[in-house]
Amino acid sequence: MLHGIDTVQVVATGTLIFLIIGGVGVGVLTLALLGSGVLHLGHPDVDGPVSLEAVAGFTGAFGFGAAIVNELLGGRTPGMIAGAVAGGALAAVPTGWLAARLSRAARNMRTDATPTRDHLVGAIGLVVTPVPADGYGEVRVRLAGQPVKLNARADRPIPVGARIFVVEALSETSVHVETY
Numbered sequence: 001m002l003h004g005i006d007t008v009q010v011v012a013t014g015t016l017i018f019l020i021i022g023g024v025g026v027g028v029l030t031l032a033l034l035g036s037g038v039l040h041l042g043h044p045d046v047d048g049p050v051s052l053e054a055v056a057g058f059t060g061a062f063g064f065g066a067a068i069v070n071e072l073l074g075g076r077t078p079g080m081i082a083g084a085v086a087g088g089a090l091a092a093v094p095t096g097w098l099a100a101r102l103s104r105a106a107r108n109m110r111t112d113a114t115p116t117r118d119h120l121v122g123a124i125g126l127v128v129t130p131v132p133a134d135g136y137g138e139v140r141v142r143l144a145g146q147p148v149k150l151n152a153r154a155d156r157p158i159p160v161g162a163r164i165f166v167v168e169a170l171s172e173t174s175v176h177v178e179t180y
Helices: 013-038 052-073 078-107
Strands: 124-129 137-143 146-153 163-169 174-179
Touching: 013 052, 013 078, 052 078, 137 163, 137 174
Parallel strands: 146 174
Antiparallel strands: 124 137, 124 163, 137 146, 163 174
8 A cells, every 4th residue: 555655647748738839829929019119029010911919819828728628628539639629729719819909909009299399388387496597497397297397598587486488499408488
């Protein structure tokens, strides 16, 4: 009798292969989603009718879905492995479709235009460092909803805390202001 001996559960070879396929799919999906923006890999218009994200999502879901079904069936015969492949495909089709829709939506998302120095003209703000008549002080204005601190010139001295109006954008970081 064998008392006190632990038994080791053996993973079916098919399950291991399916897990590797799923892992590769997740790795490619990660590179497709993060790599193109961070590492500038590939070009989004080169994918063709099926995006890389959709293929990677399909592959990952297929691998993991088939591994789960293979373990549930016991996957030791070719018929059981074929059932695992069918189960993996059943999980992969909606996942691939969803990955394609989400990646397309992210790529085609509308965004606001980037603010330029022309958007500074007309902004209202406060003086944070006094503006002398012959030099620069500092003002804080809101540009596209964000507070921006800028160098400021004025025709007359303006004290700290005074409300100002931007008359002209001298550069991306400096403006000409008047009291408001």
